[in-house]
Amino acid sequence: MSDSVPPPPFIVTTSVSKAYYKGLPSEPPLIATTKPNPIDAPTGPEAYTVLKELRYLGEHPLATLWDNGLAGELSSSLASMDVKWSSLDLLHIPNVGEPSGPAIVWIGVEPGGLSFEDGSKVAIDCHQLIGTHGVRDYCVEIRESRVSREARNRFLNPVLQSNATFSARDPYTATLGIPIAPKNRPFVQGTGGLFLSAGGDDKSIYLITARHVVLPIDDANQEYIRKNESRRREEVLVLGTSAFDNKFDAITHEISCQLSGMTGARERTLLFQGRDDPESVKECLEAEKQYKAAEEGIRELDALQKEVKIHWEGIENRVIGELTWAPPIILSTKPDEYTLDLAVIKLKPGTLDALNYRGNTINIGNKIPRIDFMNKMYLHYTSGSSFKYPPDGLVKLAGQVPESALFDLPMRDVNKEPCLIVFKNGAATGTTTGRANRVSSYTRRYFAGKYQESREWPVIATDKRSVAFSSRGDSGSCVADAYARVGGIITGGGGATDTSDVTYVTPISFIMKVLQKNKIFKYAHLNPQLT
Template sequence: MTSVFAKLDVDGDGKTNDASRLTTSLPAWRERTGPEAYRITREARPAYDHPIADQWHAIGTSIYQFLDSQGVKWTSIDPVAFAEEGEVEPFCPLLMWIGVHPKSLIYDAAVAAAGGFPEIEVAFRESVINRSVATGPKLLPFNPLRDPVPELLKPFTPTLGLSIAPLKTPYYEGTGALYLRVGNTDKRTVLLTAAHVARPGLQQCCHGHAESIDVWNDNIARLSEQSAEREEDEEMAEKRQEYVDLVNKARKKIEKINKLHNYVTKFWATPKHRIIAHQFTHDWALIELYEEKISWDSFKGNKVYVGENLSSSDYGKIMLPRPEDQAGYKYPRDGLLQAYGVVKEKEIRSPQYLDGHKCLLVVKNGMATGTTVGRVNGLYSFTRVYTEHGIQQTSVEVAVLPYDRRRGAFSASGDSGAIVFERGGGIVGMLTGGSGTTEATDTTYLTPYWWLEEQIKKVLPVSYLYDDV
């Protein structure tokens, strides 16, 4: 019972590009007929309580191992359902939506790869994994009730859309963080954010040092020219020596970085040497705050602004779609949703909320896309990132699918570190990236907070979410 879309689903919408779909023993997806028939638009939906749920980790691992054996340069494996646009109930309860690097898989090879899963419906699409990245005065207070343009002010405030510009480098720009308190008596405040937002990679470090060396060498040459024209004074000699010392220091730094790089590529190039566990992305960092940078009298704590892009009416209709849910509903005051509690793994796999069908609806506010809503998938995704040095990074992720095609992607490049909440303020996870062929991803990936909390407790046993404000 294998099916494969005849051409790669480059639109990421679950549609075939030429209506020819290989299928054996499976009912065909409905297509309109006639000379003026328009195509049926389909949307990805979460899969919950599926019979394979308990064995999915082992099944997913065997799927990507088979793809590796076939030489398929896969990037993501998302076990999702599909529904026709506007419909809640899926007509396809489970499909392996497999992303591959653009222009890396021809049709015949896709058919051969799909043949390795005789009991699973498979669709290939072109897709890449993107880690969603993009000092001075105090951060500004944030009061949506009073501020004339809160959506523009938000990035400069400590609200959970906080923009992070790490290490004063131009390479990364991320958004979002969660505030934690550390200690019993002498309490400190730290931020939780994505690690790739908080530190640059090896290549960026080398590139930056090399650029600096070029500038310093140019300064040394100019000072030498001036010394040749007239007698070098003490000040000029000290300045030239200062640049010489900077060049020597930078070269030593590059040597150390290259030494580490050589070690990694030499001893970690073989996949079996790199696998330490099949688990969630270790892409998190804690940053201790300067207390004097925060205006504590106006500090909002762990609250996310959900008013951007959504009216209070729209937010209520989307997040609480059933009349019985809306009976006692109150929109968060000033559009600020308070973080409250943690959504556990059981609730992610089998949510109790309904939108006509079982669903875990979520919201986030990111630097790139502002407030967006989406649907959390009940089965974890597998992702694969290929570095320029041939190193493969495979991880497990929680996937968030767009709410619908009209509202667009849940995230885009620049949203990393954003905290994702369910409607009551329960923390679902931290955004680390997404997949798709454009900057606006069709699938967003999270590291679940229940797991992050376990890892943080290993480093900081006495730590907890910042008090409600």
């Protein structure tokens, strides 16, 4: 198609709107597209079964123009049209299994903010604006999308994956992905992202998260710093009220599964008992082993559940620290700046010790089978990833993703396009993998009495078979790359539901610059040691 002249307008219908993004994590409603024939008319019960997927933008002229003024021009144009936009992303959105197709300038608008007819006019105007830069092979699409802030005693020792309590005890361990909540708002859920040392003479260990996890997002947005004992403590819990109940019930479910395994093993033993053919003898022996393993698993899970009830059920027992510092939330599109949504929690003495502390380590768990996880770390045989699957499932992070790697991507995906594979363990969605986009996204939110825009480092799902990278409750999670380096923390996501199509991350390079400008954290680093 020619992209310097907008194609004939296509007015979206309700049925097309609902079906167009089928396959994406939140399946957001389509409002407008500049594709002349974006979807075939329905012809029967199998209509609209084509699935779409998100792919990051590879080499494309728009990638160069985007952060050098084009995104700003688009935001100004949308503002002049009084469009309540929420996000600007630059991606490919092809049908699953098909070539990537044109670049998509993906505009998110607040739900109910644009009719199909008005949306079509806005999309065409934006298309024309982009065309003035001499760019080809692109389309503009508008969808509904909220940009949400995804906020929803001694830690236990981690155990090996062979232990029946491996998954059930993860929320109570000190590996990254700690589910946290403010004590005075225990209904909120967020994630503890990274352990931090202030450096110098300060031997305390701190935990980084997003500010909106521990302080109300509608507060005065002033710097929080507790300099004296007269100020009220903003204490932080492991697991809010509903999160604790859910995780406690999860242990009960694990026990039920083990009981079911015992029943099945007993029935198999009775079925083959007394037979002397080799296959029956083998089956009987295997069933007896499984019975004993399930029996031992129940003992371990029962002991864990009792320990959790005694030592973790009381809300005071779940206080792990208090808020030390939180700068105001700042939304910025200035060069080399991103959304600043940061809080630093000082952990209570005694919560960490030599047995439970592993430093900045992500427990990737057993949610994703080893072979599948490794396939996602090496999407193409030429990828330069150095990732090695840890036998204990604990990935020790070392170093930081350099700012240059946000744009000069060192890996390749299945289409041989440059990419950077990332992963995280969040309180809401657990372990997930994703692909960082080399082109910034931009968000627009009503904040502090006015609409403000900000630059984001965007992450999308790894491939069409992968779940969404994040959801509400994952804010604060540490995002690491396939080289086991710290990439940043999640501060939000864009989608039509609580599940995010695009996850927004603040890079660690920017976070460390902000921290080291504060005199308390002038010598801050990400390798805190126990004393």
